[in-house]
Amino acid sequence: MEGENKMNSEKLVKIFKAFIEKNNEAFYKIAWEIIDEEKRKKHHLLATQLKRILTENSFASNINYTPQLPPIPRDNEKGFRLLDVKKFFMDWNDAILAIETEETLKQIVKELQMEEILATYGLKPKQKILFYGHSGTGKTLSAKILSSVISYPLVYVRFESVISSFLGETASNLRKIFDFIEKGKWVVLFDEFDIIGKQRDDPTEHGEIKRVVNNFMLMLENYEGNSLIIASTNHPHLLDVGVWRRFDEIIYFDLPDKERRKKIFEKYLRVLKKEKNFDFDKLSEKSEGFSGADIEQTCQEALKMAILNGKDTVSLNDVLNAISKQQKRIAAKRVLKYERTY
Ligand SMILES: Nc1ncnc2c1ncn2[C@@H]1O[C@H](COP(=O)(O)OP(=O)(O)OP(=O)(O)O)[C@@H](O)[C@H]1O
Numbered sequence: 001m002e003g004e005n006k007m008n009s010e011k012l013v014k015i016f017k018a019f020i021e022k023n024n025e026a027f028y029k030i031a032w033e034i035i036d037e038e039k040r041k042k043h044h045l046l047a048t049q050l051k052r053i054l055t056e057n058s059f060a061s062n063i064n065y066t067p068q069l070p071p072i073p074r075d076n077e078k079g080f081r082l083l084d085v086k087k088f089f090m091d092w093n094d095a096i097l098a099i100e101t102e103e104t105l106k107q108i109v110k111e112l113q114m115e116e117i118l119a120t121y122g123l124k125p126k127q128k129i130l131f132y133g134h135s136g137t138g139k140t141l142s143a144k145i146l147s148s149v150i151s152y153p154l155v156y157v158r159f160e161s162v163i164s165s166f167l168g169e170t171a172s173n174l175r176k177i178f179d180f181i182e183k184g185k186w187v188v189l190f191d192e193f194d195i196i197g198k199q200r201d202d203p204t205e206h207g208e209i210k211r212v213v214n215n216f217m218l219m220l221e222n223y224e225g226n227s228l229i230i231a232s233t234n235h236p237h238l239l240d241v242g243v244w245r246r247f248d249e250i251i252y253f254d255l256p257d258k259e260r261r262k263k264i265f266e267k268y269l270r271v272l273k274k275e276k277n278f279d280f281d282k283l284s285e286k287s288e289g290f291s292g293a294d295i296e297q298t299c300q301e302a303l304k305m306a307i308l309n310g311k312d313t314v315s316l317n318d319v320l321n322a323i324s325k326q327q328k329r330i331a332a333k334r335v336l337k338y339e340r341t342y
């Protein structure tokens with residue numbers, strides 16, 4: 001018993017040290033030893049629980065890494081992760097998109113699935129895609145769906161974190177990301193790409209950022225791995241012409257029209273029964289200019305209002321009230337954006 005305790009305390013010291021020193025390899029080695037030991041002691045529940053923590057990836061987790069992945073690159077100065085890897089299990093029904101948008105996305109999947117056949121004709125599937133369009137129209141969502149449908153894990157790169165406050169680090173951060181993505185088959189999402197795609201000759205931009213943009217474009221051009229690379233932005237006017245040319249496909253995500261808004265309301269109000277005379281057409285009429293994300297937020301608001309009032313149905317009025325609230329929120333956001341831009 002005493003020997004066992006000694007062994008445990010040694011492992012505890014080691015695992016704490018590995019974590020603080022960000023020594024992934026040592027951390028995983030000890031973690032797996034602990035799991036094996038718990039299994040030996042027939043603590044199956046605990047062993048399973050620990051294993052799950054170790055192998056299930058999440059954007060939120062700090063030590064999110066599975067042994068089969070190459071080490072996740074980190075920023076040198078601050079040590080934070082430059083990307084996250086996650087698996088999704090979604091399908092085309094999770095987004096209500098314009099027919100052309102959905103068809104273009106499906107075509108990308110088809111080309112990847114037929115990669116070998118295309119290769120026999122000297123052809124390659126599309127690999128570098130730009131998503132652009134209004135905020136909340138399903139760009140990030142579609143990247144997750146693509147990743148699910150073709151079963152490549154999603155590598156998520158938030159540009160804000162790549163642009164280090166130590167600007168010299170930024171180019172090296174990018175290099176590390178491209179080195180990582182060359183090692184596997186992923187859907188790589190460079191989300192909120194605007195920060196790097198800003199006009200290269202914009203006088204307000206720092207010279208270093210311009211260098212980084214050039215650097216990114218070169219890396220994108222030279223990329224020869226097997227991943228599908230998606231860059232996403234809602235400021236296409238900020239993108240330099242050179243950036244556009246480097247993509248095999250550019251996909252526009254528009255705000256939903258009346259018919260699509262109706263479908264999105266139906267989707268997000270599904271969880272509660274509707275009161276008599278509930279009119280979805282009225283909702284889509286009243287929500288002109290709403291994005292998919294706006295409609296989702298409106299529906300959540302209405303559902304909460306109904307549930308908190310002890311009802312098991314949602315009324316047309318609940319949703320109409322939530323629409324008015326959302327309209328105010330959208331107007332406030334516009335003012336904020338305007339003030340920030342000019
Ligand atoms: N077309 C859509 N169909 C169904 N749900 C949608 C749609 N668009 C957005 N949503 C909902 O809104 C959420 C946010 O959308 P998403 O993150 O994909 O927006 P985005 O286009 O990436 O916006 P941003 O440019 O601000 O990053 C989604 O997770 C989804 O729940």
Ligand SMILES: [Mg+2]
Pocket residue numbers: 139140141191192232
């Ligand atoms: Mg997004």
